[in-house]
Amino acid sequence: MSRDTSVSAAVTADLRAVIADAGITENTDLIARILATGVGLGLDGASRLDLKITTAALAEMRAAFRHFAPYAGVPKVTIFGSARTRPDDPVYRAASEVAAALAERGWMVVTGAGPGIMQAAAEGAGSERSLGVSIRLPFEERPNAVIAENSRNVAMKYFFTRKLMLVKESHGFVCVPGGFGTLDELFELLTLQQTGKAEPTPIVLLDRPGGTFWRGLERFADEQLAASGLISPDDFDRLLLTDSVEDAAAEITGFWRNYDSLRWVGDRLVLRLRAEPTDAEVARLNEQFGSLLTSGRIERSSALPAEADDEARAGMPRLVLRLAPVQVGSLHRLIRAVNALGSAPGGEPRAV
Template sequence: MQGNPEDEALTAALDELMERAGVASQRGLVRRILTTGLGLGQDGTGRLNLKITAAALEEMRAAFRLFEPFAGIPKATIFGSARTRSHDPLWREAEQVSRRLAEQGWMVVTGAGPGIMEAAATGAGPEQSLGVSIRLPFEQVPEHLHANGDRLVSMKYFFTRKLMLVKESRGFICLPGGFGTMDETFELLTLQQTGKMEPVPIVLLDEPGGTFWKGFEEFVVGHLERTGVISPGDLDRVLITDSVEAAVDAVSGFWGNYDSLRWVDERLVLRLRAAPTPSEIAELNEQFAHLLEQGRFEAAEPLPAERADRDKLELPRIAFVPKHRAAGELHRLIRALNRLPSAPRSATSS
C-alpha cells in the first residue's frame, strides 16, 4: 500500500531542510517536532496557543544547552523560600548543604532567585552552580548570579522551569518555603509515587530544632494517609532532618551501590556498582516478593536491548518483573541494595 503522495513530499521536503540545516543525528525525532509544528498551523491553532508552544520550545532548547556541558556531573536541586533573609538559620543551612555537596563533586541547581536559592548558589560557588530563573515582576535574579550568565537560563513559564529543575538532578533538598516550594515538593512526591520519575533521594531539611517539615509530616500522615488518598508509608521515601550532614549523606549515599534502571519490555533492570552474592539475591526474594508480578529477582547479563545501545554494559545488574504499582516502592529496594554486604563501603549508610 502506497503512502499519501502529499505526506511523502512533505517528508522529503523536511529531510531536505534538515540536510541544509546540518541536522545529522536523531532526524526522525526532529522530523516529528517539525511535523507537529506544521500540524499546529494546519489546525488553525490560535495565536496565544502558538505563542505558548513556541516559547516553551525555545525555553527548553535554552535549558538543554545550559545543562549539556555538565551532563557527566551529578546534580542536586535545592528548593526553598525566596523570602528567607541572610541572617536566617535556614539561609545558613542552605549555604552549608550546598557547600558540602560541591566539595563532594556535585553541582547545585537552583531557581536562581533570592532567599534560599541565593544561599544555595552562594554555598556551591559560581563554578558548581546552575540557575533556572523565572521572570516575575516582583522578583529579581541576585546581581552576582545574573553576572554568571553562562550558568543561568531564564524562563517565562513555571512548567518549563519546573521540568528543568527536576529533569537533570539526581537528588533534591527542600527547605521550608511557601506555595512555590510546596508545589515543587508535592510534584516530586507525585512523580516518585506514580513512577513517572526514576527513584531519587529527597530530603526535607529544616533549621536546627525546626518543626516546619514535622508539621508537614503530621498533615500528610494525619490527613492524606488517614483518609486513604495516599498509601501508608508513601512519605517513607523522604528523609526529614535538621542535619546538613544527614542531608548530604542521604543524597550521595543513595548512589553508593545503585547506579540506574532501565525497562526492557516487562522486565526492570537495576544496574549496580557491585554484584550481589547468590545468598543476597535469595534474601531480596524473601524481603521483596510482594513487588514481583512473576518469577524472581535474578542476577542478569546485559539484555539484548542494552547491548544494542551499549548501555552501561560494564555494570552488574539484577532483573525482575515488577507488579504494575510497584514503581512507587522501588526506593525501598534500592536502599536495601545499598545496604548489602557486597555493596561498596560508602553505600552502606544509605
C-alpha cells in the first residue's frame, strides 16, 4: 500500500506563515503552491538528480524573469539563427539590418547571445536595444561583446528554460538560415501556434538575397507533411518567407496594426482591438470566418465582466466569438483580416 504523499493542511499553514513572515503580499496562493510542490517532491522521495534539475530550472526562471522585468513595457522580437554564420555571409548582414530596422521603431531584440547570427542581430540593434539569453556550452562560454557591453544577458544551463524565455517575452520572431538549433526553435514556435499553447505572433523566415533555404522547407511542408495529412494545408501560411529586410520588419510591426491581444472567457474568445470595426466589416468577417465557429456569430463587444482585472485594456473595442477548438491554429488568418480593416490605426504591442 503506497504511503500518503500529499502535503498536510498543517504544513500548508506553516508555508503560508513563512510567506507572510517574508513580507510577500501578492499572489500568495501561487507562492504557496510553489513551496508545497517542493515539499511534495521530498515526500515523493524524488532522487537527488531530479531535485537538482528542479532547483536549477526554478532558479534559472527566476533569474530570467528578473532579467526581463525592467523592459516589460517594451515590444520585443527574438531573432534565431546559426552561431556558425560568418560576418561576410549576406544572411549575417540581413539579420543585422532587420534588427536595426526594428530597433529604430522602438523594439528590443532578443537573441541567444552567442556568435554568428546572434551577434549580427545584437550589432544591428545596438547594446541599448539588445537582450541575451545564453546557454552554457563547452564551446560558447561567454556572451558576444555587444550583449556583454551592458551585461544584458542571463545564462542558462538547460535548453528548455532558455527556450521558454526566448519565446515567452517576444511579440514577433525572425528566423534566418541555421542548423538543428534554429530549426528546433522554429518548429517549437510552429507547434505552439498550431496547438494554441501560445498566442498568435508574427513569424518571419528571412533569407539571404535570392536565397532558397526556406523555400526548400516550404516545399517539404507542402509535398510531404501537408500531402500526407500530417499538418493542415494552410499551416505554413502563418509564416512570411522573404529575402527583404523591409518586408520582414513590416510583417513584425504590422501584425499589431489593429490587433492588441486575446483572452478566453469560458468558451468565448475575446479579441481586443485598437479600432472598432463597422457593421459592414463585422459582416465581412462573419462571411469569411463563420466556418471556424462552433455557434453564433462574430460580434462587437465592450469589455466582459471577467476582464475587470485588465484595467489597461478596459476601454478597447472587442470582437467576441465562439471559436471551434480545433480551429485555434487558424487564428492568425482572422487576426490578419482584422488588421486589414480600414479604420485600423496602427500601433505596437502592449505588455502582456
